[in-house]
Structure formats: structure tokens, C-alpha cells
Amino acid sequence: MSDQNAPGASAAPSGPGSTSGFRPAAVAAVPLATIGESIGVVVPGAAGSVPVTGISLNSRTVQPGDLYVALPGASRHGADFVSQAVEAGAAAVLTDDAGARLLAFSHDIAVPVLLAEEPRSLVGGLSALIYQSRPEGAQAPALFGVTGTNGKTTTTYFINALLQALGQKTGLIGTIEILAGGAPIPSLLTTPESTDVHALLALMRERGLDAASMEVSSHAVSFHRVDGVVFDVAGFTNLTQDHLDLHGSMDEYFQTKAQLFTAERARRAVVTVDDDWGVTLAATAGIPVTTLATHGAGGAAGSPAAADWTVTDPAPRGLGTDFTLRHRGGTELRVHTGLPGSFNVANAALATVMVLTGGHDAAAVQAALDAGDPFTVAVPGRMQLVSTAPAAVVDFAHNPDALARALEAVRSPEPGSRVIIVFGATGQRDQSKRPAMGAIAARLADTVIVSDDDPHDEDAAAIRADVMAGAVEAKEHEDLSCSILEVFPRDAAIRKAVELAGPADTILVAGRGHEVWQEVKGVNLALDDRVELRSALTARGFTVLEDQRIES
Numbered sequence: 366m367s368d369q370n371a372p373g374a375s376a377a378p379s380g381p382g383s384t385s386g387f388r389p390a391a392v393a394a395v396p397l398a399t400i401g402e403s404i405g406v407v408v409p410g411a412a413g414s415v416p417v418t419g420i421s422l423n424s425r426t427v428q429p430g431d432l433y434v435a436l437p438g439a440s441r442h443g444a445d446f447v448s449q450a451v452e453a454g455a456a457a458v459l460t461d462d463a464g465a466r467l468l469a470f471s472h473d474i475a476v477p478v479l480l481a482e483e484p485r486s487l488v489g490g491l492s493a494l495i496y497q498s499r500p501e502g503a504q505a506p507a508l509f510g511v512t513g514t515n516g517k518t519t520t521t522y523f524i525n526a527l528l529q530a531l532g533q534k535t536g537l538i539g540t541i542e543i544l545a546g547g548a549p550i551p552s553l554l555t556t557p558e559s560t561d562v563h564a565l566l567a568l569m570r571e572r573g574l575d576a577a578s579m580e581v582s583s584h585a586v587s588f589h590r591v592d593g594v595v596f597d598v599a600g601f602t603n604l605t606q607d608h609l610d611l612h613g614s615m616d617e618y619f620q621t622k623a624q625l626f627t628a629e630r631a632r633r634a635v636v637t638v639d640d641d642w643g644v645t646l647a648a649t650a651g652i653p654v655t656t657l658a659t660h661g662a663g664g665a666a667g668s669p670a671a672a673d674w675t676v677t678d679p680a681p682r683g684l685g686t687d688f689t690l691r692h693r694g695g696t697e698l699r700v701h702t703g704l705p706g707s708f709n710v711a712n713a714a715l716a717t718v719m720v721l722t723g724g725h726d727a728a729a730v731q732a733a734l735d736a737g738d739p740f741t742v743a744v745p746g747r748m749q750l751v752s753t754a755p756a757a758v759v760d761f762a763h764n765p766d767a768l769a770r771a772l773e774a775v776r777s778p779e780p781g782s783r784v785i786i787v788f789g790a791t792g793q794r795d796q797s798k799r800p801a802m803g804a805i806a807a808r809l810a811d812t813v814i815v816s817d818d819d820p821h822d823e824d825a826a827a828i829r830a831d832v833m834a835g836a837v838e839a840k841e842h843e844d845l846s847c848s849i850l851e852v853f854p855r856d857a858a859i860r861k862a863v864e865l866a867g868p869a870d871t872i873l874v875a876g877r878g879h880e881v882w883q884e885v886k887g888v889n890l891a892l893d894d895r896v897e898l899r900s901a902l903t904a905r906g907f908t909v910l911e912d913q914r915i916e917s
């Protein structure tokens with residue numbers, strides 16, 4: 366659901382891509398001659414003085430004064446939409462040979478057309494030039510980028526919350542939403558197009574923000590979405606098998622992520638060395654690296670003794686954890702996260718070390734941690750706590766592995782405390798994961814409530830039956846003591862969970878996280894697990910937590 370765009374798909378005007386709300390209010394015009402010079406393209410005569418004030422890959426989001434970059438798309442070439450772009454006010458066009466051939470058949474184009482061999486690779490740099498997103502020598506927000514298979518969203522929210530606790534004005538670019546100093550902008554891609562990224566960074570600069578954190582998926586790197594961006598601190602969480610469909614192999618996937626850790630893209634790095642990939646990255650990165658070991662695994666270079674920072678003495682507190690973050694030079698910080706799961710200890714540690722690496726001193730960070738408890742922030746749909754007695758948690762886990770991790774994370778050490786899970790499987794995706802998810806729930810929860818996720822065009826009852834079968838089989842064959850129920854629709858399943866819960870129990874509603882629409886046979890139904898949980902809890906007289914949203 367995050368990276369739904371294929372490479373270059375934004376060139377075709379079909380995808381929801383750019384948003385004009387991303388742009389700074391004032392852009393100093395760049396003459397087309399300067400643009401040509403920066404990409405080694407000669408701009409003939411008078412065309413050189415044409416002023417350019419923006420850049421767009423999508424004819425439908427072109428604004429007057431834009432350079433329209435016509436790229437090959439998944440089905441059509443952007444050059445097919447040049448007349449719409451010009452009508453919308455495009456000041457000039459940049460395209461490739463294929464685009465130029467298409468344009469040769471069309472009527473006269475009233476604006477200059479520049480030709481480059483591979484314009485896709487020029488877009489990031491051009492966007493940086495046109496928007497002056499991070500000009501050399503000028504004040505700009507400190508930029509923190511987080512990459513890795515898991516924990517990117519959570520870690521960027523943690524960085525954001527810690528920076529705010531330090532008194533900074535912050536922005537955030539991520540999967541769920543974009544915060545640039547105004548109202549949150551819902552996010553459509555894990556990382557927006559590079560044109561939007563630079564426009565957003567310029568907007569943040571214009572609004573005087575001190576810092577911004579950004580989620581950088583491997584797709585974002587492969588699809589040029591962070592071209593021309595230099596992060597002050599790049600952070601690495603972990604690398605596990607994921608997205609191999611796109612990247613072919615783990616090695617390739619690693620190489621893609623590793624590109625972020627080069628001088629072209631980042632000044633300094635913080636690398637979690639809990640897995641071998643982190644160890645390799647730390648050893649091979651082309652920039653100064655600070656290492657972090659959060660549970661002491663990961664080979665020689667990643668062993669706690671060798672890492673710059675180490676997590677020690679984790680102790681459960683509520684659903685979360687207290688821990689010590691120790692530098693091998695002796696500095697120690699006491700850190701707390703209220704979010705469940707040992708992985709949130711890793712995320713909190715990484716956020717802290719990234720902020721320290723960004724130049725904040727340890728004493729100030731400790732004071733901000735103590736006063737602001739920044740790692741208890743609500744990350745929308747990521748181990749998001751809706752109440753504490755019973756503990757009610759909404760999480761995004763929607764595959765067998767993630768479900769197992771989430772269930773383990775919410776298991777309270779209190780004797781007699783039960784775990785009730787509400788979940789379902791999505792339609793039209795890998796069907797083998799349905800019984801597997803059922804079996805995992807049966808093993809790790811006390812009460813399993815099987816319900817619906819996004820059935821899409823499939824029969825919801827058939828999906829539930831697959832999940833139920835896995836749960837029931839595990840219970841029978843492994844002699845498990847859980848109870849298994851099938852309840853639908855999903856809001857009824859959530860109410861059932863609340864009905865069954867006592868104050869010492871935990872309810873985990875998994876699979877949909879921050880999503881607010883459920884897709885059933887082409888129709889989007891409004892459904893927000895957090896809203897349903899809150900109302901069911903309130904109806905039973907339980908206290909719910911305020912929605913601690915991050916204000917930018």
C-alpha cells in the first residue's frame with residue numbers, strides 16, 4: 366500500500382502524485398539557460414532567458430512557470446501530455462529521445478523543449494536547483510533520513526518527538542503523513558517524488574523549521590526519489606527479507622539501501638549493527654559511521670564491546686521499556702519508550718543516537734528525554750496505544766512474521782493477563798499466509814477473534830474460513846488452550862474483544878494500523894480501528910488515552 370507507483374509511473378497522469386501544497390510560497394526564478402548549463406544541455410538564444418519557478422513530472426500538477434519533465438511511464442510517455450502541461454502554464458519541457466520523437470508528430474509546441482539522454486536521473490538535481498531546497502552555505506533544516514526493512518516510520522516519529530522535546534520546530538516526510546509546518550498532508554507514497562521532496566524541503570526552509578526527519582525506503586532510492594538530497598544524518602534500522610520482488614536478491618536490496626550511506630547522499634551515518642547487513646554497512650559506508658548495538662548480536666564488529674553505542678539493562682515498564690544507552694567513552698543516557706516490543710527499544714535507541722550525531726549534546730538530550738518522554742508518542746497505527754487498562758493496541762502487522770512479533774510484544778509479564786487479538790487477512794494477496802496467520806494467533810494469543818481486513822473483490826467469508834482453518838488446526842494439533850471466535854464485520858469483532866477484556870488484559874487489533882478505509886468489492890467503507898476501539902472501550906466505562914498526535 367505504500368509504494369504503489371511503478372518506476373516512472375508518475376509521468377503518466379493517472380497516479381495521484383504531486384501536490385501543489387508541497388511548494389514554497391516564493392521561488393526565485395531560474396533562467397532556462399542556467400538549467401541547461403546544470404545538465405549540460407545547450408539552450409538556444411532567447412529561450413535561455415525563460416524564467417522557471419517550479420518543476421513537475423505530471424502534466425496534471427503543472428503550475429505556471431514549471432519545467433515539465435516528460436518521462437516514459439508505465440503505459441504512456443509523458444510527452445503525450447505536453448499540450449496539457451503547456452496549457453497549464455509550463456514554461457519549458459525536458460524530455461528524452463522517445464519523447465522528442467512523439468513530440469515531432471504533434472503540433473507546434475509553444476515553449477522551449479530540452480533534450481537529455483536520461484532525464485529521470487536529472488530530476489532530483491534540477492529540483493534542488495529550482496527550489497533551492499538546501500543551498501550551499503545557507504541555513505536549512507537539519508535533515509535526518511531513516512532506512513531499513515522495519516522501523517522507519519516509528520524511528521522518524523521518535524526523532525521528530527525528541528527534536529520537539531529539545532525545543533525545535535520540525536517537519537516530517539513519511540508513509541503516513543507529511544508535516545511541513547502547517548496542517549498534516551496525508552501521504553500517498555513512502556517517499557514522494559523528488560520534485561515534491563525538494564519542494565517540501567524548500568517549504569520547510571521558508572517556514573524556518575530547524576529539522577526534519579524522513580523515511581527513505583529502498584524504492585525511494587531506486588526510483589530516484591531522494592536524488593539531490595543530502596542528509597545530515599542517515600540512519601539504518603535493520604535488513605530482513607522483504608521487497609525481494611523488486612530488488613531481486615538480498616544483496617541487491619542491500620546495495621540499494623547502502624547508496625544512502627555515500628557522500629553524495631549523507632554527511633554522517635548511524636548504523637544499527639544487530640544484523641550482519643548492518644555490520645557490513647558500517648564497514649563499507651563511504652561516510653563517518655557511528656554504530657549502535659541494541660541487543661548485542663551481529664558478529665564481531667557488531668558485538669556490544671565494539672559498537673560505539675550499546676543498549677543495556679532493558680527493564681519492562683508498563684507495556685514499554687526502560688533502558689540505558691551507553692557510549693564506549695562512558696557517556697550514559699537513561700531512555701524510556703512506552704511503546705511495546707523490543708524492536709521499539711531499537712527504534713528509540715537509533716533515534717537518540719541520530720539526534721546526538723546531529724549535534725545535540727548528551728545533557729540536553731537527557732533533559733529532553735526526562736521532561737518530554739518523546740518515545741511514548743503515538744505513531745499512527747504502529748503499536749499505537751488506545752488505552753492502558755485494558756491495554757488496547759492498534760498495529761499495522763499484516764503478515765505472519767509481523768503478527769508474531771506484535772503478539773510477543775504485547776504479552777504482559779503480569780500473571781493472569783490475557784491477550785485478545787482481532788485480525789483478518791487481506792483478499793487477493795498471498796493466500797498461504799492466511800492459515801499461517803491463524804496458527805500464529807492461536808499459538809500466541811489467549812482469545813483469537815478472526816474477522817475481516819480488506820477483502821477487496823474476494824468473498825470475505827472465504828478469507829475468514831482460511832484463517833479460521835489455520836487457527837483451529839493449530840489448536841487441535843498443538844493442544845493449545847486458546848479460544849477461537851469468528852466475528853464480523855470488523856467493528857463488531859472489536860466490540861466483542863472489548864466485551865471479553867478485563868482491565869489486566871491486552872487487546873491487539875492488528876493489520877490495518879492507521880488505515881481509515883476498508884475496501885470491500887470496490888467500495889471504500891469508513892473504518893478506523895482506533896475509533897472503533899475507543900468507542901467500544903468508552904461504552905464499557907474504560908478510560909481511553911488522548912490521541913497524542915504530533916503537531917508540527
Ligand SMILES: Nc1ncnc2c1ncn2[C@@H]1O[C@H](COP(=O)(O)OP(=O)(O)O)[C@@H](O)[C@H]1O
Pocket residue numbers: 513514515516517518519520540580602603708709711712746747748760761762767770771
Ligand atoms: N525495528 C523494528 N524491527 C522489526 N520490526 C519492527 C521495528 N519497528 C517496528 N516494527 C514492526 O513493523 C511494523 C512497521 O513499523 P514501521 O515503523 O511502520 O516500519 P516501516 O516504516 O519500516 O515499515 C510495526 O507495526 C511493528 O510491528
Ligand SMILES: [Mg+2]
Pocket residue numbers: 517518540555580
Ligand atoms: Mg513506513
